[in-house]
Amino acid sequence: MASSSVLIKLLVVVGCAAAASAATLTVGGSSGWTLGQNYDTWASGQTFAVGDKLVFSFIGAHTVTEVNKNDYDNCAVASNSISSTSTSPATLDLAAAGMHYYICTVSGHCAGGMKLAIN
Secondary structure, eight states, X not given: OHHHXXXXXXXXXXHHHHHHHOXXXXXXXXXXXXXXXXXXXXXXXXXXXTTOEEEEOOOSSOOEEEEOHHHHHHTSOOSOOSEEEOSSSEEEEOOSSSXXXXXXXXXXXXXXXXXXXXX
């Protein structure tokens, strides 16, 4: 019985440590999700991990749409988007490792730089 109690305590500690290591990152820093930002530069200064939360804060007509690489490269949602919201602030969980692609689908915004690729 004592060994199962120790195991449960160990699992709780490990679970708390994993939750504590998750970061909340505001995309674009204080500028947020808007036109005129270089999100490649912003992303290059960040470290992303499974469990992190991305917060997209914006004012006005914008979307945060997670897309595949082809749609990201072409600034168009040719296939079904993975997720999309037009409500700010949008908080998205990084639930899986690998590349993630986000664009604003408002006409001209993605081509104007509102796109983010992270790994």
